[in-house]
Amino acid sequence: MESQMPRRLAAYDWDDLRFFLAVARTGTLRGGAESIQANHATVSRRLAAFENAVEARLFDRTKGGLRLTQLGEELLPHALRVEEEIAAASRVVAGRDARPAGPIYVSIPPFLALSSIVDDFAEFGRQFEDIDIHLQVSNAFADLERREADVSIRYAYEVIDDVVGRRLVRCSKAVYCSADYAVKIKDDGGDGLTWVGWNEAEGETTAPWVIKGPFPNARLRHRINEAVPQVTLAAAGAGLTYLPCFIGDRYPGLVRAPYQKPVPDRSLWLLLHSDLRKTARIRMFVDFLAHRIKSRKDEFVAGATQ
Amino acid sequence: MESQMPRRLAAYDWDDLRFFLAVARTGTLRGGAESIQANHATVSRRLAAFENAVEARLFDRTKGGLRLTQLGEELLPHALRVEEEIAAASRVVAGRDARPAGPIYVSIPPFLALSSIVDDFAEFGRQFEDIDIHLQVSNAFADLERREADVSIRYAYEVIDDVVGRRLVRCSKAVYCSADYAVKIKDDGGDGLTWVGWNEAEGETTAPWVIKGPFPNARLRHRINEAVPQVTLAAAGAGLTYLPCFIGDRYPGLVRAPYQKPVPDRSLWLLLHSDLRKTARIRMFVDFLAHRIKSRKDEFVAGATQ
DNA sequence: ACATGTTGGTTCATTTTTGAACCACTGGAA
DNA sequence: TTCCAGTGGTTCAAAAATGAACCAACATGT
Numbered sequence: 001m002e003s004q005m006p007r008r009l010a011a012y013d014w015d016d017l018r019f020f021l022a023v024a025r026t027g028t029l030r031g032g033a034e035s036i037q038a039n040h041a042t043v044s045r046r047l048a049a050f051e052n053a054v055e056a057r058l059f060d061r062t063k064g065g066l067r068l069t070q071l072g073e074e075l076l077p078h079a080l081r082v083e084e085e086i087a088a089a090s091r092v093v094a095g096r097d098a099r100p101a102g103p104i105y106v107s108i109p110p111f112l113a114l115s116s117i118v119d120d121f122a123e124f125g126r127q128f129e130d131i132d133i134h135l136q137v138s139n140a141f142a143d144l145e146r147r148e149a150d151v152s153i154r155y156a157y158e159v160i161d162d163v164v165g166r167r168l169v170r171c172s173k174a175v176y177c178s179a180d181y182a183v184k185i186k187d188d189g190g191d192g193l194t195w196v197g198w199n200e201a202e203g204e205t206t207a208p209w210v211i212k213g214p215f216p217n218a219r220l221r222h223r224i225n226e227a228v229p230q231v232t233l234a235a236a237g238a239g240l241t242y243l244p245c246f247i248g249d250r251y252p253g254l255v256r257a258p259y260q261k262p263v264p265d266r267s268l269w270l271l272l273h274s275d276l277r278k279t280a281r282i283r284m285f286v287d288f289l290a291h292r293i294k295s296r297k298d299e300f301v302a303g304a305t306q
Numbered sequence: 307m308e309s310q311m312p313r314r315l316a317a318y319d320w321d322d323l324r325f326f327l328a329v330a331r332t333g334t335l336r337g338g339a340e341s342i343q344a345n346h347a348t349v350s351r352r353l354a355a356f357e358n359a360v361e362a363r364l365f366d367r368t369k370g371g372l373r374l375t376q377l378g379e380e381l382l383p384h385a386l387r388v389e390e391e392i393a394a395a396s397r398v399v400a401g402r403d404a405r406p407a408g409p410i411y412v413s414i415p416p417f418l419a420l421s422s423i424v425d426d427f428a429e430f431g432r433q434f435e436d437i438d439i440h441l442q443v444s445n446a447f448a449d450l451e452r453r454e455a456d457v458s459i460r461y462a463y464e465v466i467d468d469v470v471g472r473r474l475v476r477c478s479k480a481v482y483c484s485a486d487y488a489v490k491i492k493d494d495g496g497d498g499l500t501w502v503g504w505n506e507a508e509g510e511t512t513a514p515w516v517i518k519g520p521f522p523n524a525r526l527r528h529r530i531n532e533a534v535p536q537v538t539l540a541a542a543g544a545g546l547t548y549l550p551c552f553i554g555d556r557y558p559g560l561v562r563a564p565y566q567k568p569v570p571d572r573s574l575w576l577l578l579h580s581d582l583r584k585t586a587r588i589r590m591f592v593d594f595l596a597h598r599i600k601s602r603k604d605e606f607v608a609g610a611t612q
Numbered sequence: 613a614c615a616t617g618t619t620g621g622t623t624c625a626t627t628t629t630t631g632a633a634c635c636a637c638t639g640g641a642a
Numbered sequence: 643t644t645c646c647a648g649t650g651g652t653t654c655a656a657a658a659a660t661g662a663a664c665c666a667a668c669a670t671g672t
Contacts, residue, residue, distance in 0.1 A: 085391065105383075126416075
């Protein structure tokens with residue numbers, strides 16, 4: 001966690017960003033100073049010190065004001081986000097979170113971006129206009145541990161971390177393929193067919209899930225360590241693939257392969273740190289999402305027949 | 307921009323977060339002090355000052371170290387994100403951005419979350435593992451102006467801001483409805499049918515786009531100021547709705563209504579501030595996305611027939 | 613031409629922050 | 643026990659940051 005941070009990070013005084021921002025906004029030293037209740041001489045010095053640390057000019061000084069340089073412009077968005085983050089922090093300490101506002105950082109694996117859950121995000125954003133949803137699309141389970149995300153949505157059998165996990169629904173999976181491909185399937189165990197699967201142990205087609213599945217004779221030819229291209233490949237007619245029903249049923253061009261039934265799969269988990277349970281907007285979001293998803297339980301659990 | 311910030315924001319010294327973080331990580335004053343090359347007395351005082359400003363304890367002092375309190379735990383993720391943001395800023399100034407890493411903030415309107423563009427995000431995240439994509443789902447065009455996002459993707463006719471806009475593709479729209487609904491449609495101008503449309507001027511069914519469209523006799527009954535529920539409503543069989551083809555063709559359960567052809571619609575724009583053109587990871591992302599989307603041009607422009 | 617109200621820059625006495633040294637205390641090892 | 647290596651807390655002289663006052667330069671309106 002430390003080694004990845006540049007050594008020079010410590011060289012900066014984070015408070016300098018506050019001065020930088022004040023000047024960037026007002027365009028003058030005096031105006032910026034007033035906006036943060038400081039002296040313009042102080043602002044000038046802090047700015048000079050910051051520029052010295054950066055070893056570059058952040059503003060062009062002109063009579064009549066300061067204008068951001070190229071580098072200053074590039075720095076501005078970062079400074080703004082720092083400010084937003086600190087504002088969110090101050091809301092936490094002030095307990096003003098009772099009136100929910102601010103950002104929520106949600107970490108999801110890429111394939112969930114193909115699910116109806118994104119609709120829920122949209123709906124939430126509509127109902128709570130003062131809350132911005134930041135989706136962090138990543139497979140890294142670690143986001144939550146490192147506390148970079150407030151909420152994490154995962155698709156897994158169990159959750160072991162020291163986080164608060166709510167199991168939303170136990171999902172089903174089924175074998176999917178393109179509509180064109182489906183007509184080629186006979187009730188013969190998958191002779192001549194192709195699997196699109198994961199990069200697992202090089203057990204050729206002897207992988208247990210192949211043998212135990214409804215199409216043991218199909219060959220595992222496409223091995224991909226990521227769900228999204230599996231979906232797109234299958235939709236393009238490359239072969240059979242196991243997908244959670246709430247993905248496969250939704251993705252255009254995919255149909256459930258005949259001669260099989262959905263089987264139980266992993267669960268959808270809503271994870272957050274126990275310390276965040278109290279903050280209003282996180283609670284709001286978690287409850288909202290849990291309610292919406294559970295109310296569409298059929299979409300995820302997908303019984304024996306569609 | 308100022309009024310929405312709490313007054314107390316100015317009361318904090320942002321640099322205190324750096325001390326807070328150092329102690330939170332190491333668990334001791336002296337360790338924290340060493341990690342940021344400061345004296346443990348200084349760390350102690352800064353921490354005390356911060357706690358004083360917050361008017362609450364952030365750590366429990368015990369012989370042998372400091373442990374975060376509830377509030378401290380809640381503050382930690384914000385402090386971590388501030389640090390990440392400052393690290394990104396320092397990468398910018400150090401020019402280390404040549405080896406792309408760090409966060410990219412992308413602002414998109416909710417309905418684009420239903421498009422294939424999310425697949426591109428997933429693919430990008432796969433190819434550049436050191437870059438995290440933060441999707442900010444929002445209709446607010448202002449995100450870019452306020453510089454809270456690095457890149458903004460919009461669906462519009464023209465772009466007027468002082469931003470660098472790349473027109474990716476000029477898209478087509480068409481009338482969509484559920485498959486069930488489609489069989490009820492005859493070549494009679496839409497008699498007895500229902501429109502799902504926007505909250506526009508209360509011109510009843512006399513809206514120009516209704517009259518000029520392929521189904522002038524259909525009634526505008528559902529008025530929604532948001533695209534996503536229009537999609538879901540139409541998919542549920544509530545009626546006809548205009549959608550960009552790259553949404554409608556993709557959404558399960560929707561089909562193009564008969565007796566009509568796609569017509570030109572707005573364009574997909576990729577927007578970013580000119581100052582960001584140089585930073586490596588942003589450039590990387592923009593080029594990647596532009597290339598991917600343009601290579602699937604047919605999906606968006608969708609000629610007269612499917 | 614001439615005030616007037618800006619701007620950023622500079623100076624210097626004052627205030628604030630800092631770090632070295634010290635203290636008291638604890639827990640484990642010798 | 644005795645010692646030692648760790649804690650966090652406190653003190654005080656030294657260092658650094660600050661703000662009021664002043665300066666020169668540039669606009670603008672009289």
